[in-house]
Amino acid sequence: MLIIIIAIIAIILIIPVVLVTGLVVVGLGMQTMNQGTAIPEVSSKTAWKSTEPFGIVDWSHTNSTTMTIVLKNNTADTLTLNKMNLTSSIQNTEVAQIPAYGTKVITFTTPNCSAGSKYAYSKSGISISYVGSTIPKTVFGIADIVGTCVFAN
Numbered sequence: 001m002l003i004i005i006i007a008i009i010a011i012i013l014i015i016p017v018v019l020v021t022g023l024v025v026v027g028l029g030m031q032t033m034n035q036g037t038a039i040p041e042v043s044s045k046t047a048w049k050s051t052e053p054f055g056i057v058d059w060s061h062t063n064s065t066t067m068t069i070v071l072k073n074n075t076a077d078t079l080t081l082n083k084m085n086l087t088s089s090i091q092n093t094e095v096a097q098i099p100a101y102g103t104k105v106i107t108f109t110t111p112n113c114s115a116g117s118k119y120a121y122s123k124s125g126i127s128i129s130y131v132g133s134t135i136p137k138t139v140f141g142i143a144d145i146v147g148t149c150v151f152a153n
Contacts, residue, residue: 076101
């Protein structure tokens with residue numbers, strides 16, 4: 001009987017240690033595999049696509065100093081875009097009417113981005129100012145805008 005009790009206690013103590021060790025190993029493995037991949041970019045683009053009133057359906061650095069964003073009006077109303085900020089110093093102030101469910105390509109002049117390097121614009125600096133029916137409004141970033149600078153030849 002004593003042997004059975006010792007065996008049960010050993011199992012109760014060993015199983016959690018083995019499980020925690022296994023989870024740590026799997027977590028570290030996943031983190032290592034994700035380094036250098038586009039998972040943060042894919043996750044960020046997924047978050048932005050369906051936001052209202054504006055979604056961002058795509059973005060990229062089209063050359064070393066130009067960032068292009070495709071902005072989509074995800075509402076049933078025509079909206080007037082007044083300004084979009086990536087940061088306090090990177091702005092596009094072109095005023096444009098975007099019809100219901102329509103898109104608008106917006107460009108920004110950015111600091112130099114060399115091919116292969118990563119870029120990130122924090123959600124805290126991203127804002128979109130617009131007018132709906134009559135009231136001016138501003139919405140703020142819900143996810144960072146991130147990616148890798150890749151230019152077509």
